[in-house]
Amino acid sequence: MEIFRLFAVLHCITLCGAALSASPISVTNLRVGVDVRFPINYHSDGQYEVTFKRKSPVGLKVLAWNSENPETPYRIHPQYIQRVRFYRDGFVEIQDVQFDDEGVYEIQTDYLGDQLRVNDQDLFELRVFEPVSQPMVVITGNCNLNCSASSGTDVTCRWKRQSADGIGDDTFYGAVLPLGNMSELQSHTYRCIAENPVSVEMSGPLTMEMCDGDGDRGPRNRWIFFLVPAFSLVILVSAIVLGIKRKARIRSSKLNGEGLIRTC
Structure with missing residues (x-):
């Protein structure tokens, strides 16, 4: 399913490199x-x-033309005059779609004969999105993984967990994934996936080195609890030894001075 999802988005991206064709039977995401x-x-x-x-959301006529003179539309709305194009081979194009272009559109064809009749009406719904950026992961508390994207509209996040042997992938939905300790990171790899209807981005893999900070972080922090007191003890012992040696040097100097006086 993951492969098919990525393929669908990449297919959309390829089409969007030129012009995407709207469909009257479904919502078109752009x-x-x-x-x-x-x-x-x-x-x-x-x-x-x-x-x-x-x-x-606002009703207006964008473009209108007659089949006798299709090269010169007789109506173009000022809001679209620089961005709408009519092509004789059978389509209308809106260029450089913006968020304000989101909405429902209609193409109405009136056949002109002895009697005017409306024969064809097609409705199109457009939704416009900003693509998501590569997700960022922040680790807080007791190894809670927090995923977010700095840009993108209607972004959803999920987590992909993969075991060390590559078997048994799991998916967790939501931006926050609480692990509780580092044991999960020792045996699995985690990636955050941020997506919306037009794009998918994935974070890099999370390793043990990334899960540090406040809280119980597992074996690494337990070593710190031993190393800090041991280092303090070494400093204290060194100070005591240096103090003893200094007192010995002072005592030796005094004895040598007294001997010289008696000799004289």
């Missing part, structure tokens, strides 16, 4: 800044008129 095309559905060799509308 990265901010890409171009999106809306296919025109018409079933007539006669004269017809096409209107490209935005239905929500």
Whole structure:
């Protein structure tokens, strides 16, 4: 499942490198800044008129043209005049999609004959996202793993745990994963995965060296409890020895001075 998920996102990224085609049968998720095309559905060799509308959150007519003169649309909304394009081979394109472009759009085709009739209407829903950045991991408390991404919209986080032998991967949902001690890090590798509908990013693997700070961190911190008192004891013993040696030198100097006086 993980491979299929990553493949789907990479496939979207490849398409988004050019222009993504919106579908009238599903929600279209877009990265901010890409171009999106809306296919025109018409079933007539006669004269017809096409209107490209935005239905929500604000209703307005974006573009309209007649099949007799498709090169020159007779209506372009000022908000889109620099970014909307009509192509005779059957689609409308909005360039450089922004967050404000999110919403529901409609392409309406009116067939012009003896009687005007509305025959085709296709609705398209766009959702626009900022891609997620590579997740950052902060370790707090008693080895609690906290995952976050500095950028991205509608970001969700999950944890991937892999055993040392590569068998038995597990997934934990949520940004915070409490381990409690380092025993889990000794036998497993953890990675945070941050994702949204248009992107997936993964942190580097977590090792024992990363799980330090306040709280009980396992064997490494237990060594510290022994090393600090031992180091203090060495310093105290060294000071006592140096003091004894200093007193001995002073006593020896006094004795030598008295001997010289008696000799004289």
